[in-house]
Amino acid sequence: MINLEKGQYLGINRPYHSQSALSFIDTAYSEKVFNGWHAHERAHLTLVLNGGNLEKRKSGEQALLAGQVVFYHSQELHRNDHTLFPSRNLNLEIDDTFFSRYDITEEQIARALNSGRLTSLEFTRLFHETVFKSPASSDSLHLLLLSFTQEAGKSTPDWLIRLKDLLHDQWDQWPTLAELAAEFEVHPVTLSKYFHHFFSCTLGAYMRKLKAQHALAMIRSGHYSLSEICHACGFADQSHFIRSFKDATGMLPKKFEKL
Structure with missing residues (x-):
């Protein structure tokens, strides 16, 4: 050692x-x-x-x-x-x-x-x-x-952990707040409140973040063009992809690709 x-x-x-x-x-x-x-x-x-x-x-x-x-x-x-x-x-x-x-x-x-x-x-x-x-x-x-x-609290509710896991598994989908509330048997207002408290963003912002994370991994894999990544991660077009990636990381996809 x-x-x-x-x-x-x-x-x-x-x-x-x-x-x-x-x-x-x-x-x-x-x-x-x-x-x-x-x-x-x-x-x-x-x-x-x-x-x-x-x-x-x-x-x-x-x-x-x-x-x-x-x-x-x-x-x-x-x-x-x-x-x-x-x-x-x-x-x-x-x-x-x-x-x-x-x-x-x-x-x-x-x-x-x-x-x-x-x-x-x-x-x-x-x-x-x-x-x-x-x-x-x-x-x-x-x-x-x-x-x-920054910690959002001492402990995260079990249903919120399961919700996070579901979102990561279904990152390429876009479940609504109502659908998720029904799935985890909580009121939509409760889900929205707890989600923002523990993840410091809205559900929509979190889903965009997951798409950008997958785009980042695909960029570094070296196996895909930016247009292929844009399509695979569900961005509306390349300008939307570039803007979202830069908002999340501070860097343009091409610059990150060349690191």
Whole structure:
């Protein structure tokens, strides 16, 4: 088992300009690296840009592919097998000073990711604000990440978790508020109120977000043209797709494709 210090990842690392407690590191994997158990000194979010692997943790394993974002606690043991070459990750390291300054915990970031408030879209927007906008205020970037990880409450109702899972399974459909309320046996007003409270957006905005997430993954897969992605994800036309993607990530699809 090895322990990796600040800025260290197992591939070839290219640090981007860091913003105080937040640092981006671009890591490429062109050949086999150490695939045993290891941990990182800093908590971090990782967006798979290209390729992928089979990630193993003490709690289980999952296949990671382009477009997925995951969170690692500081000192959390994990290992990566069956890496697809070439692979490339963007890592956002979060220093302990961020957690102490804003009085939040690593677990809150993990919950934000699991709930869908923090996704590959928000990760990409934060990267865009850090790397492509100049000058970038460290305070504004910290608050941007903080806004994605604000807790909406201590616990999410079970029916709302099941609703989120249903929406993710049927992301290419557009269920109405009334249909969902009937499905989960709650009043439409209750559903609308709780949904906005826990996901910080309306049902319609959340469905648009899911379409943009799938578009992001398809862009990074490298297998589809933008017109094919536009059609597959149900956007009215390419201008609608481009506008929606930029609204969600801060970047044009072509620019994100060329990262």
